[in-house]
Amino acid sequence: MAGRGELDPRILPVGTTLRFALMVLAMIAASHHMLDVMLGAWAEDDARQACWFAAGLDPEGTVLEQLGVGRDAEAALQACLNASAPPRWWPVPLAMTVLLVSALALYLWLPRRAARRRRLLPPDRLDPTGGLRLDLDRLVRRAGLRSAPDFAVDPGRLSAGAVVLGHARRRTVCLYAGLLVAREKDPAMFEAVVLHELAHIRNRDVELGYAVTALWRVFCVLVTLPFLLVYGGSLVAAEFGLFVGADAVFWPAQRAPMVRAVIGAVGLAVLVALARADTLRHRELHADADAVGLGADRRVWTGARDARGRTARGVNGLWAAHPTWSQRRRSLDDPLLLFSLAPLQVALLGAAAMTTGHQLGAVLDSTVATWLAAAPTALLLALAAWRSVAYAEHRGGAGSGGLRAGAALGAGLAVGDLLAGITGGTGWLPEHPWVLLVPVCGALAFTPWLVQCARLGWRSARGGTGRNAAAAGCAAAAVLVAVAGMTWWLGGGNLYAAGDSFGRHGVRRLLTEMFPGEWSAHGAELDWIAAVMPRLGVDGNSLVFVVAGAALWAVPALLWAVGPPGARAGLRRSLLHGLAGGALCAAGLLLVKAGLYGQRPGYGLRGQGFALLYVWWLTVAVWAGGVVTAVVTAVVGVVRRERLWLARALVAAGSAQALALAAQFLLGAVDGCLGPLRTMADGCHWVPGGSWPLLSVLAGPVLPALFGAAMAAALAGAACTALLRRSRGRGAGGTRERPVAADAGRPSARGRAGAAALAVGCAAAVLLGPAALLSLPTGGGTSSALTFGRPPDARSERVRVFQIMMWFGVAGKADIAAVTDAYEDFSTEIDRLAGRAPDGSGGTVALDVPRMRSICSALDRATTTALGHLAVPDAGLGRPWRDALRRGQGAARACVALMDRSGEVRPAEADAVLAGLYEGYGETAAALRPLVERIGTDGPRYWPAVFLDGKAG
Numbered sequence: 001m002a003g004r005g006e007l008d009p010r011i012l013p014v015g016t017t018l019r020f021a022l023m024v025l026a027m028i029a030a031s032h033h034m035l036d037v038m039l040g041a042w043a044e045d046d047a048r049q050a051c052w053f054a055a056g057l058d059p060e061g062t063v064l065e066q067l068g069v070g071r072d073a074e075a076a077l078q079a080c081l082n083a084s085a086p087p088r089w090w091p092v093p094l095a096m097t098v099l100l101v102s103a104l105a106l107y108l109w110l111p112r113r114a115a116r117r118r119r120l121l122p123p124d125r126l127d128p129t130g131g132l133r134l135d136l137d138r139l140v141r142r143a144g145l146r147s148a149p150d151f152a153v154d155p156g157r158l159s160a161g162a163v164v165l166g167h168a169r170r171r172t173v174c175l176y177a178g179l180l181v182a183r184e185k186d187p188a189m190f191e192a193v194v195l196h197e198l199a200h201i202r203n204r205d206v207e208l209g210y211a212v213t214a215l216w217r218v219f220c221v222l223v224t225l226p227f228l229l230v231y232g233g234s235l236v237a238a239e240f241g242l243f244v245g246a247d248a249v250f251w252p253a254q255r256a257p258m259v260r261a262v263i264g265a266v267g268l269a270v271l272v273a274l275a276r277a278d279t280l281r282h283r284e285l286h287a288d289a290d291a292v293g294l295g296a297d298r299r300v301w302t303g304a305r306d307a308r309g310r311t312a313r314g315v316n317g318l319w320a321a322h323p324t325w326s327q328r329r330r331s332l333d334d335p336l337l338l339f340s341l342a343p344l345q346v347a348l349l350g351a352a353a354m355t356t357g358h359q360l361g362a363v364l365d366s367t368v369a370t371w372l373a374a375a376p377t378a379l380l381l382a383l384a385a386w387r388s389v390a391y392a393e394h395r396g397g398a399g400s401g402g403l404r405a406g407a408a409l410g411a412g413l414a415v416g417d418l419l420a421g422i423t424g425g426t427g428w429l430p431e432h433p434w435v436l437l438v439p440v441c442g443a444l445a446f447t448p449w450l451v452q453c454a455r456l457g458w459r460s461a462r463g464g465t466g467r468n469a470a471a472a473g474c475a476a477a478a479v480l481v482a483v484a485g486m487t488w489w490l491g492g493g494n495l496y497a498a499g500d501s502f503g504r505h506g507v508r509r510l511l512t513e514m515f516p517g518e519w520s521a522h523g524a525e526l527d528w529i530a531a532v533m534p535r536l537g538v539d540g541n542s543l544v545f546v547v548a549g550a551a552l553w554a555v556p557a558l559l560w561a562v563g564p565p566g567a568r569a570g571l572r573r574s575l576l577h578g579l580a581g582g583a584l585c586a587a588g589l590l591l592v593k594a595g596l597y598g599q600r601p602g603y604g605l606r607g608q609g610f611a612l613l614y615v616w617w618l619t620v621a622v623w624a625g626g627v628v629t630a631v632v633t634a635v636v637g638v639v640r641r642e643r644l645w646l647a648r649a650l651v652a653a654g655s656a657q658a659l660a661l662a663a664q665f666l667l668g669a670v671d672g673c674l675g676p677l678r679t680m681a682d683g684c685h686w687v688p689g690g691s692w693p694l695l696s697v698l699a700g701p702v703l704p705a706l707f708g709a710a711m712a713a714a715l716a717g718a719a720c721t722a723l724l725r726r727s728r729g730r731g732a733g734g735t736r737e738r739p740v741a742a743d744a745g746r747p748s749a750r751g752r753a754g755a756a757a758l759a760v761g762c763a764a765a766v767l768l769g770p771a772a773l774l775s776l777p778t779g780g781g782t783s784s785a786l787t788f789g790r791p792p793d794a795r796s797e798r799v800r801v802f803q804i805m806m807w808f809g810v811a812g813k814a815d816i817a818a819v820t821d822a823y824e825d826f827s828t829e830i831d832r833l834a835g836r837a838p839d840g841s842g843g844t845v846a847l848d849v850p851r852m853r854s855i856c857s858a859l860d861r862a863t864t865t866a867l868g869h870l871a872v873p874d875a876g877l878g879r880p881w882r883d884a885l886r887r888g889q890g891a892a893r894a895c896v897a898l899m900d901r902s903g904e905v906r907p908a909e910a911d912a913v914l915a916g917l918y919e920g921y922g923e924t925a926a927a928l929r930p931l932v933e934r935i936g937t938d939g940p941r942y943w944p945a946v947f948l949d950g951k952a953g
Contacts, residue, residue, distance in 0.1 A: 016283045019345065020208055023275035025376060026352040027219050030268035031099055032092065032359045033420050034227040037261055039091040047084030047810070051077060053249075054807035056873040058794040060253040062431065063498035065792065076870045080810055092363075099222055107207075107214035111166050120152035120174060132180070139191060142294055143198040149173050153180065160189060162197045164206045171206060173197050192296040199290035205283045216276045224269045232262050249802045264419035268355065273319065275348050280321040285331045285338060292332060301329050339391035343408035346381070350412025350443060353377040355420040357490050370486045378482035381409075381450060382475040389454040401643065403718050406447030410440030417494065435497035442485050442707070445646065445714035449552065450478050452647040456556055460563030470559065477551040484548035485707070488539060507534060517601065517609020529616050533701060536619070540700030549706040553654025556647035570648060574633065577652035581629025582659025588621030589664055593677040606680055614679060615694070619701045622660045623708060629656045630709035631716040638720040645717055646710070653709040657702065665695050793875055801938045803873035808935050815866035816928060819888065822859035823921045829855055830914070847910060849899050856895035856917075863889035877934060880927035887923055891916035 055070040055077045070077035123132050133151075140148045149164070149171040157176035165172045173194070183190035200206050235258045238251050292298055304325040323331070331338065357373035364372070388400055414436040418429075430436070457470030508530040512519050519526050539545045560571035596617065601610050630653035637645025667674070668691030672681030680694070681687065794800040804812075829851060863885045872878030895913045 016205055016286055019279040019282050023279050026275045026348055027215055027272045029352045029356040030272050031223045033355055034223050034265050035092050035095045038227055038230050048081055050806040050810050051080035053803050054810045054870050058799055059250045060795045073870055099218060103214045103218040106218060107210050110210050114165050118154050120154055123151050123153055126153055139194050143202055149201060162193050164197050164200050171201055188297040189300050192291055192300040195291040195294050195296045196287045199287040203286055212276050212279050219272055227265050267419050271348050271351055277319050277321055278345055281323045284323055288328050289335055301332060339387045343404050346405045347408040347412035349377055350409040351416035354413045354416030357486055358420045361490055370490055371483055374482040374486035375479050378478040379475055382478040385451045385454045386471050389458050393458050402448035402451035406444040409447055410443030413439040413443055430497040431499045432497050439489055441711040445710040448646045452644045453556055456559035460559045477555045480548040480551050484544050487544060515609040515612040519609055536701035536704055540703045546703055549703050552706045552710055553650040557651045574648040574651040575655055577633045578655025581625055581652055581656025585622050585625030585656055585660030586663040588625050592617040592621050593679045596679055597676055615698055618698055622702045623705045626653045626657050626705045626709045627712045629653045630713035634713035634717040635720050638717050646713055649713040650710055654706055657705055665691050668694050798942045800874055801942045805939050807873055811869040815869055818862035822862050825855045826917055853896060853899035856892045859888060860892035877931045884923040884927040888920035891920045
């Protein structure tokens with residue numbers, strides 16, 4: 001079997017380094033989240049909060065309602081925000097900098113403190129004969145250290161142990177007094193303990209232990225404790241009705257989010273604590289393995305017993321910095337723990353990644369935030385998978401299949417989203433919590449796929465260079481797939497958990513306007529199209545999604561193709577399954593054409609609603625065919641006890657999808673020749689130019705089908721594995737794959753030709769969908785179809801009053817003053833002209849054209865400015881005010897046009913303009929009366945402190 005040679009443990013970072021990176025990632029994510037919650041409100045100016053409330057922000061509203069605030073008047077909201085002080089960007093970065101600097105200072109101080117608190121003695125004072133020094137020198141030489149560390153004895157410690165103190169420039173192995181006593185009775189124990197400590201120096205993880213301790217203590221003291229005091233204290237104060245300023249407007253709507261934030265903070269602290277403990281335990285296991293490798297007697301570990309019972313060991317083992325003796329013995333018997341990440345660590349990684357993605361997405365560009373959150377996670381998992389596979393292949397065992405790690409990763413992602421996400425809103429859980437199963441299923445597919453790609457790469461490559469290249473390729477593919485998945489979730493997929501993110505924003509209505517047709521008979525299809533197609537269209541036109549979807553099946557196919565000739569039988573079986581899947585997809589396409597034949601409208605109307613319905617059912621057919629192909633292939637692979645069942649399922653689904661697109665192109669090109677299967681054409685012609693545009697539109701929603709196929713295949717494989725475990729008493733991961741023929745030599749010319757043809761075919765299949773996408777005209781974006789209407793009125797009366805007061809303060813007061821001043825000038829001018837009218841003139845008097853034009857221009861400016869500002873956040877009060885502004889604007893512009901006209905102004909025209917101004921004046925007064933009364937009466941009643949402070953103007 002490939003990979004049975006000597007394993008070089010230095011080809012990749014050791015597991016302790018990976019775990020330390022995981023702890024740092026978890027700590028940064030947790031710290032940023034807590035600091036952002038604590039400092040976020042202070043970092044934003046009160047005037048900016050007033051703008052959001054003036055735009056209709058309701059603390060009691062749903063997540064989608066809050067996301068839609070200001071979308072109906074983005075320019076007005078942005079102008080309001082620009083007029084206030086910009087949010088302070090520096091508090092959280094400054095706090096993070098202080099946190100890291102404090103951790104660095106503590107890291108430098110800890111070794112000095114540890115040395116000073118111990119009254120250490122030189123070994124020579126306790127052993128005048130020099131035998132102890134000789135034994136220590138001998139063990140240093142056996143450990144292969146370039147420079148010998150200092151040795152000292154701690155007479156106050158009576159246990160048979162030791163510890164390494166100091167930094168890289170000067171390390172000291174501190175031997176406990178009890179160990180010197182044990183040296184006389186049990187020399188093997190003495191050697192094992194000393195070699196264990198020398199292994200820490202050899203592995204260079206002494207500084208790592210200090211770094212872990214420093215980070216943990218700083219995180220607890222400077223982040224977790226202040227957060228619980230500040231935020232938890234605010235929660236308790238709010239329960240007793242104690243608020244600062246206008247914070248009462250957020251209560252009781254913020255009770256659930258605040259409790260969730262406190263629980264989330266505790267949960268994040270637990271994640272960091274678990275990551276810390278696991279990092280420290282893992283370095284101890286590495287030191288044990290190295291000590292045994294250096295000649296320590298394994299009977300020292302075999303004879304040791306744990307003091308606590310089994311239950312206590314299990315609970316304490318999660319938090320302890322040192323592993324139990326049973327864990328040490330298990331690690332020495334099978335060093336798998338040293339070459340893989342356990343499910344707990346994978347869950348921590350998933351939670352840290354999701355939390356990091358949410359936090360970075362709030363302060364950085366979404367693309368940058370997604371890459372920064374997903375790429376390190378994927379790299380850590382890829383390194384862990386490669387190490388696990390390398391160890392399993394080296395030992396000739398089955399190794400982990402990745403299902404348990406995938407389930408743990410998915411659970412971590414879901415928990416991380418609940419802890420730091422936005423989908424919960426003011427409730428305890430999202431409106432659609434079942435949507436959180438999507439990242440769970442995605443992770444359940446991602447980890448086994450990554451493990452199987454690593455196994456293929458290890459078997460296919462030869463030598464260190466080839467395997468390093470295969471590892472790099474698998475890692476790059478993992479990063480792309482992880483970024484695509486995180487992009488989908490953070491880019492809008494999580495909004496499905498928050499509610500009907502598309503139906504509530506007019507997509508259904510917009511589709512019927514863009515694609516008119518007989519939708520009354522297809523209401524169910526229209527609901528699905530509105531909910532699914534916009535997201536699929538955005539994803540399918542994303543370069544990351546296209547490349548990641550192709551990588552899901554092209555990377556395993558390529559690794560199979562470049563491997564030994566005997567291993568390509570699995571690839572051939574996968575392609576045969578793909579051929580059958582392609583036939584299934586083609587049959588589905590024919591069924592769609594047959595079903596829609598009787599519903600075809602006239603020829604000139606088929607490019608409207610009927611075309612959208614046609615594309616929808618074609619998408620369903622290709623998705624269904626690909627998913628069925630993947631599920632069947634995965635189940636067959638698990639039943640046949642194949643370790644690469646998911647890779648084969650994805651190769652089959654990917655080739656089936658490519659064949660389906662090719663079949664649709666051919667069917668579209670001869671559509672008019674298919675008789676009762678005709679859909680878009682009537683005449684029989686070969687029209688490839690007419691089929692290609694439809695294929696270009698279809699490729700967008702179809703290409704993401706590989707992700708759905710992967711999740712369905714993973715679920716089916718996991719269920720089948722569980723059933724087989726029950727029936728056989730062991731899982732698929734513990735079964736043996738059928739032997740693969742070894743590569744006896746260089747492949748034959750026929751084999752090379754077959755591999756080349758296979759590579760060309762795969763490349764053509766992979767490029768078919770993207771090529772169709774690239775032919776689409778640029779400029780149209782599905783995301784632009786999302787429209788937001790005016791947010792609904794606030795649920796409670798007190799919040800509505802607060803919104804109106806904030807509107808009055810940020811824009812309403814100035815607008816009302818400008819409009820009423822213009823009308824007052826108009827009234828004054830009319831009174832002046834009436835006083836100049838001579839008796840018996842019939843009320844006719846010459847207008848002061850410059851004066852009247854100035855008044856009308858001022859009214860036009862005032863009404864136009866007011867219409868450009870935020871609307872009153874109360875439909876009953878705001879609608880009359882907006883109508884009065886529009887009437888006044890029209891009358892003012894008519895007045896200006898009349899004053900600017902050359903020639904004599906006829907009295908009838910002047911009377912009409914003046915009448916329009918009078919009507920606007922009266923309508924404005926009628927609209928303002930209830931609005932001003934609401935502010936003057938309900939404002940002091942509900943918000944006396946805000947009203948008296950003048951924040952309402």
